[in-house]
Amino acid sequence: MASILIIEDELSIAELERDYLEIAGYEVTVASTGAQAMEFVSNKNYDLYIIDIMLPDMDGIDICRNIRRTTDRPIMMISAKDSEGDKIRSFNVGADDYMTKPFSPSEMVARVKVKIERYSALKLRQTVDYDTLQYKNIRLDLDHRRVYVDDTEKELTVMEYSLLAFLLEHKGVVYSKEELYNIVWKGDATEDSTTTVAVHIKKLREKIEKNPSKPTIIETIWGVGYRIGEA
Structure with a gap:
Protein backbone atom coordinates (compact mmCIF):
# COMPACT_ATOMS: atom_id res chain seq x y z
CA MET A 1 0.00 0.00 0.00
CA LYS A 113 -2.57 7.78 -8.75
CA VAL A 114 -0.83 8.78 -11.98
CA LYS A 115 2.23 10.15 -10.21
CA ILE A 116 2.72 7.12 -7.96
CA GLU A 117 2.23 4.70 -10.86
CA ARG A 118 4.63 6.63 -13.09
CA TYR A 119 7.28 6.74 -10.36
CA SER A 120 6.94 2.98 -9.80
CA ALA A 121 7.17 2.32 -13.54
CA LEU A 122 10.32 4.42 -13.86
CA LYS A 123 11.95 2.54 -11.00
CA LEU A 124 10.93 -0.79 -12.52
CA ARG A 125 12.63 0.11 -15.79
CA GLN A 126 15.96 0.02 -13.96
CA THR A 127 15.72 -3.79 -13.93
CA VAL A 128 14.93 -4.07 -17.66
CA ASP A 129 17.37 -3.79 -20.55
CA TYR A 130 16.46 -0.69 -22.57
CA ASP A 131 18.41 1.22 -25.19
CA THR A 132 19.58 4.71 -24.40
CA LEU A 133 18.00 7.78 -25.96
CA GLN A 134 20.38 10.33 -27.41
CA TYR A 135 20.20 13.65 -29.25
CA LYS A 136 23.21 15.88 -29.84
CA ASN A 137 25.03 16.05 -26.48
CA ILE A 138 22.05 14.73 -24.45
CA ARG A 139 21.92 11.08 -23.40
CA LEU A 140 19.25 9.31 -21.35
CA ASP A 141 20.28 6.08 -19.64
CA LEU A 142 16.88 4.39 -19.43
CA ASP A 143 18.29 1.45 -17.46
CA HIS A 144 19.08 3.69 -14.51
CA ARG A 145 16.90 6.74 -15.25
CA ARG A 146 19.85 9.08 -15.59
CA VAL A 147 20.46 12.06 -17.85
CA TYR A 148 23.84 13.17 -19.14
CA VAL A 149 24.84 16.39 -20.87
CA ASP A 150 28.34 16.16 -22.38
CA ASP A 151 28.81 13.06 -20.16
CA THR A 152 28.03 15.10 -17.03
CA GLU A 153 25.07 13.74 -15.07
CA LYS A 154 22.19 16.15 -14.45
CA GLU A 155 19.62 15.78 -11.68
CA LEU A 156 16.02 15.94 -12.93
CA THR A 157 12.73 15.61 -11.08
CA VAL A 158 10.40 12.74 -11.97
CA MET A 159 8.27 14.92 -14.24
CA GLU A 160 11.23 16.68 -15.85
CA TYR A 161 12.66 13.29 -16.75
CA SER A 162 9.31 12.00 -18.07
CA LEU A 163 8.84 15.11 -20.22
CA LEU A 164 12.36 14.95 -21.66
CA ALA A 165 12.12 11.21 -22.33
CA PHE A 166 8.79 11.63 -24.13
CA LEU A 167 10.09 14.41 -26.38
CA LEU A 168 13.25 12.41 -27.16
CA GLU A 169 11.19 9.33 -27.98
CA HIS A 170 9.18 11.43 -30.46
CA LYS A 171 11.93 13.53 -32.05
CA GLY A 172 10.70 15.94 -34.68
CA VAL A 173 7.07 15.91 -33.53
CA VAL A 174 5.63 19.21 -32.29
CA TYR A 175 3.39 18.97 -29.22
CA SER A 176 1.28 21.73 -27.72
CA LYS A 177 1.30 22.41 -23.97
CA GLU A 178 -2.15 20.86 -23.74
CA GLU A 179 -1.05 17.70 -25.56
CA LEU A 180 2.06 17.35 -23.39
CA TYR A 181 0.02 17.69 -20.22
CA ASN A 182 -2.55 15.17 -21.44
CA ILE A 183 0.14 12.64 -22.38
CA VAL A 184 2.94 13.12 -19.84
CA TRP A 185 0.89 14.18 -16.79
CA LYS A 186 -2.10 12.08 -17.93
CA GLY A 187 -4.63 14.75 -17.01
CA ASP A 188 -7.04 17.15 -18.68
CA ALA A 189 -5.30 20.39 -19.63
CA THR A 190 -6.35 23.61 -17.87
CA GLU A 191 -4.80 27.06 -17.55
CA ASP A 192 -2.90 25.83 -14.49
CA SER A 193 -1.62 22.76 -16.33
CA THR A 194 -0.31 24.69 -19.33
CA THR A 195 1.66 26.85 -16.88
CA THR A 196 2.97 23.62 -15.34
CA VAL A 197 4.27 22.46 -18.73
CA ALA A 198 5.86 25.84 -19.51
CA VAL A 199 7.68 25.92 -16.17
CA HIS A 200 8.98 22.36 -16.62
CA ILE A 201 10.24 23.21 -20.11
CA LYS A 202 12.01 26.26 -18.65
CA LYS A 203 13.62 24.18 -15.90
CA LEU A 204 14.70 21.50 -18.38
CA ARG A 205 16.33 24.10 -20.60
CA GLU A 206 18.23 25.50 -17.62
CA LYS A 207 19.62 22.04 -16.96
CA ILE A 208 20.40 20.76 -20.47
CA GLU A 209 20.85 23.77 -22.77
CA LYS A 210 24.16 25.60 -23.14
CA ASN A 211 22.22 28.86 -23.45
CA PRO A 212 18.67 28.45 -22.07
CA SER A 213 17.60 31.79 -23.55
CA LYS A 214 18.52 30.49 -27.03
CA PRO A 215 17.61 26.79 -26.84
CA THR A 216 18.87 24.36 -29.46
CA ILE A 217 17.61 21.13 -27.88
CA ILE A 218 13.99 21.84 -26.89
CA GLU A 219 12.71 24.16 -29.60
CA THR A 220 9.67 26.42 -29.34
CA ILE A 221 7.51 26.37 -32.44
CA TRP A 222 5.67 29.65 -31.96
CA GLY A 223 1.92 29.35 -31.82
CA VAL A 224 2.10 25.55 -31.83
CA GLY A 225 4.25 24.04 -29.08
CA TYR A 226 7.59 22.31 -28.47
CA ARG A 227 9.75 19.69 -30.14
CA ILE A 228 13.19 18.11 -30.00
CA GLY A 229 14.96 17.74 -33.34
CA GLU A 230 13.76 17.72 -36.92
CA ALA A 231 11.22 15.27 -38.28
Missing part, protein backbone atom coordinates in the same frame (compact mmCIF):
# COMPACT_ATOMS: atom_id res chain seq x y z
CA ALA A 2 1.47 3.34 -1.08
CA SER A 3 1.94 5.91 1.68
CA ILE A 4 1.14 9.62 1.43
CA LEU A 5 2.02 12.51 3.73
CA ILE A 6 -0.44 15.43 3.71
CA ILE A 7 0.94 18.67 5.15
CA GLU A 8 -2.09 20.88 5.72
CA ASP A 9 -3.13 23.10 8.65
CA GLU A 10 -6.82 23.45 7.68
CA LEU A 11 -8.40 20.44 9.40
CA SER A 12 -11.46 20.24 7.14
CA ILE A 13 -9.33 20.18 3.98
CA ALA A 14 -6.84 17.70 5.45
CA GLU A 15 -9.67 15.35 6.47
CA LEU A 16 -11.31 15.62 3.04
CA GLU A 17 -8.04 14.80 1.26
CA ARG A 18 -7.32 11.96 3.69
CA ASP A 19 -10.79 10.42 3.34
CA TYR A 20 -10.71 10.39 -0.47
CA LEU A 21 -7.17 8.99 -0.57
CA GLU A 22 -7.93 6.27 2.00
CA ILE A 23 -11.01 5.23 0.02
CA ALA A 24 -8.70 4.94 -3.00
CA GLY A 25 -6.53 2.53 -1.02
CA TYR A 26 -3.66 4.71 0.20
CA GLU A 27 -2.10 4.86 3.65
CA VAL A 28 -2.34 8.51 4.71
CA THR A 29 -0.55 10.50 7.41
CA VAL A 30 -1.49 14.12 8.17
CA ALA A 31 0.84 16.79 9.56
CA SER A 32 -0.72 20.12 10.58
CA THR A 33 2.53 22.08 10.91
CA GLY A 34 5.83 22.24 9.10
CA ALA A 35 7.72 21.12 12.20
CA GLN A 36 5.53 18.05 12.59
CA ALA A 37 5.94 17.27 8.89
CA MET A 38 9.73 17.41 9.05
CA GLU A 39 9.67 15.08 12.07
CA PHE A 40 7.58 12.57 10.09
CA VAL A 41 9.86 12.91 7.05
CA SER A 42 12.95 12.23 9.15
CA ASN A 43 11.48 8.86 10.15
CA LYS A 44 9.90 7.68 6.90
CA ASN A 45 10.21 8.06 3.13
CA TYR A 46 6.64 8.42 1.84
CA ASP A 47 5.57 7.52 -1.70
CA LEU A 48 4.07 10.98 -2.32
CA TYR A 49 3.85 14.32 -0.52
CA ILE A 50 0.97 16.84 -0.64
CA ILE A 51 2.06 20.21 0.76
CA ASP A 52 0.00 23.32 1.44
CA ILE A 53 2.05 26.43 0.71
CA MET A 54 0.63 28.53 3.56
CA LEU A 55 1.35 26.92 6.94
CA PRO A 56 1.39 28.57 10.38
CA ASP A 57 5.06 27.94 11.16
CA MET A 58 6.88 27.31 7.85
CA ASP A 59 6.63 28.20 4.19
CA GLY A 60 5.46 25.18 2.19
CA ILE A 61 8.04 26.07 -0.46
CA ASP A 62 10.81 25.58 2.10
CA ILE A 63 9.33 22.24 3.15
CA CYS A 64 9.24 21.13 -0.49
CA ARG A 65 12.87 22.17 -0.93
CA ASN A 66 13.93 20.23 2.19
CA ILE A 67 12.05 17.09 1.16
CA ARG A 68 13.41 17.22 -2.39
CA ARG A 69 16.96 17.18 -1.01
CA THR A 70 16.35 13.71 0.44
CA THR A 71 14.02 11.99 -2.04
CA ASP A 72 12.94 11.92 -5.68
CA ARG A 73 9.37 10.83 -4.79
CA PRO A 74 6.53 12.94 -6.26
CA ILE A 75 5.56 16.20 -4.52
CA MET A 76 2.25 18.05 -5.07
CA MET A 77 1.75 21.62 -3.89
CA ILE A 78 -1.65 22.96 -2.80
CA SER A 79 -2.51 26.65 -2.43
CA ALA A 80 -5.47 29.00 -2.17
CA LYS A 81 -3.40 31.52 -4.15
CA ASP A 82 -3.69 31.26 -7.92
CA SER A 83 -0.36 33.00 -8.34
CA GLU A 84 1.98 32.22 -11.21
CA GLY A 85 4.85 33.28 -8.96
CA ASP A 86 3.97 30.62 -6.38
CA LYS A 87 3.69 27.99 -9.11
CA ILE A 88 7.09 28.88 -10.52
CA ARG A 89 8.68 28.93 -7.05
CA SER A 90 7.18 25.51 -6.35
CA PHE A 91 8.52 23.96 -9.54
CA ASN A 92 11.88 25.65 -9.03
CA VAL A 93 12.40 23.80 -5.74
CA GLY A 94 11.35 20.43 -7.16
CA ALA A 95 7.54 20.14 -7.01
CA ASP A 96 5.96 17.88 -9.63
CA ASP A 97 2.45 19.35 -9.61
CA TYR A 98 0.42 22.30 -8.30
CA MET A 99 -3.29 22.51 -7.51
CA THR A 100 -5.27 25.62 -6.60
CA LYS A 101 -8.00 25.60 -3.93
CA PRO A 102 -10.85 24.90 -4.25
CA PHE A 103 -10.21 21.73 -6.23
CA SER A 104 -12.00 18.48 -6.95
CA PRO A 105 -10.96 15.74 -4.48
CA SER A 106 -11.53 13.18 -7.23
CA GLU A 107 -9.13 15.03 -9.53
CA MET A 108 -6.57 15.15 -6.72
CA VAL A 109 -6.84 11.37 -6.27
CA ALA A 110 -6.46 10.87 -10.03
CA ARG A 111 -3.30 13.00 -10.10
CA VAL A 112 -1.89 11.14 -7.10
